[in-house]
Amino acid sequence: MPVKQVTDDARFQAELSNAGASLVIVDFTASWCGPCQRMAPVFDSLSNKYTQAVFLKVDFDQCQDIAAAHGVTAVPTFIFFRAKAKLATLRGADPASLEAKIQELVGQEPEGASSEKVQGHVDMSVFFDRSAQECLNESDDHPLAGCLTSGDGFLESDCDEQLIISLGFTQPVKLHSIKFQAPSGQGPKTVKLFINQPRTLGFDQAVGMEPIFVKDNQANTETTRINYLVIYGSPINMTNMGDFKRVAGKKGESH
Numbered sequence: 001m002p003v004k005q006v007t008d009d010a011r012f013q014a015e016l017s018n019a020g021a022s023l024v025i026v027d028f029t030a031s032w033c034g035p036c037q038r039m040a041p042v043f044d045s046l047s048n049k050y051t052q053a054v055f056l057k058v059d060f061d062q063c064q065d066i067a068a069a070h071g072v073t074a075v076p077t078f079i080f081f082r083a084k085a086k087l088a089t090l091r092g093a094d095p096a097s098l099e100a101k102i103q104e105l106v107g108q109e110p111e112g113a114s115s116e117k118v119q120g121h122v123d124m125s126v127f128f129d130r131s132a133q134e135c136l137n138e139s140d141d142h143p144l145a146g147c148l149t150s151g152d153g154f155l156e157s158d159c160d161e162q163l164i165i166s167l168g169f170t171q172p173v174k175l176h177s178i179k180f181q182a183p184s185g186q187g188p189k190t191v192k193l194f195i196n197q198p199r200t201l202g203f204d205q206a207v208g209m210e211p212i213f214v215k216d217n218q219a220n221t222e223t224t225r226i227n228y229l230v231i232y233g234s235p236i237n238m239t240n241m242g243d244f245k246r247v248a249g250k251k252g253e254s255h
Contacts, residue, residue, distance in 0.1 A: 003027075003047045003055045012066050015056055016084045021122040023053040023105050024081040028072045030060040035093035036076045042095045050102055080105055083122045085171065085235035118232040121176045124169070125149075127235060132168025139223070147226040155226045156186075157214075163188075163224055165212040172236040178212070181228035185219035188226065 006012045006026075016024060027043050029036040047055035060067050060075045070079055070086070078090040078098055082105070090101050105126070125148060135144035139156040144165060146153030157163050180188055192213040217224040 121232040129168035136164040163214040175233040186225035190215035
């Protein structure tokens with residue numbers, strides 16, 4: 001897919017909107033920047049390799065408002081978006097790091113998700129805070145992480161059929177729906193939801209309030225199993241503070 005040149009904010013916003021849930025990589029560049037010129041053919045090559053993503057190029061001098069709005073003070077800077085929300089920022093002319101970040105973020109979209117998406121919403125797994133995930137009564141052999149990606153892993157309860165799942169997000173989000181994929185007998189039956197709490201709940205509290213409380217399963221078997229847990233929703237457009245890093249060097253140039 002060819003790289004699209006963005007010349008103003010209206011075009012920039014339109015491209016982000018049109019991309020939907022696809023990954024968008026924005027290259028902030030400048031004609032006077034030597035590292036930018038060295039990265040240009042690399043960026044073009046990656047756009048042809050990762051055709052499921054959208055590649056945009058923004059001139060740092062021509063589009064200063066866009067650069068300022070996204071905290072770009074040095075070039076080259078690469079910013080990654082999905083559903084108009086910023087996922088990550090990468091600074092400097094490092095082809096290997098750029099491709100590694102693209103692979104990481106492209107890979108976060110589950111296989112086959114395009115045919116299962118909820119209209120107007122995206123898979124929120126890209127906004128999970130991996131350091132703020134917890135599941136009470138998870139099996140040591142099959143913990144929560146096993147059901148958060150589409151693969152061979154799964155989550156299974158330990159001593160009975162109940163589970164309490166707490167999922168944190170890297171920024172404010174609006175949740176729309178939850179989908180479970182599970183074996184017919186072991187899949188969740190009674191599921192209760194409510195807002196995230198500052199601390200993990202116990203099972204006694206979970207009768208009345210819980211993040212995701214699985215009370216029982218379809219066939220009343222000893223354990224509950226979840227092969228894949230998907231949460232659909234949309235991010236509230238705010239700055240992800242996890243993107244900020246201290247950068248050395250002169251203003252206007254990245255090293």
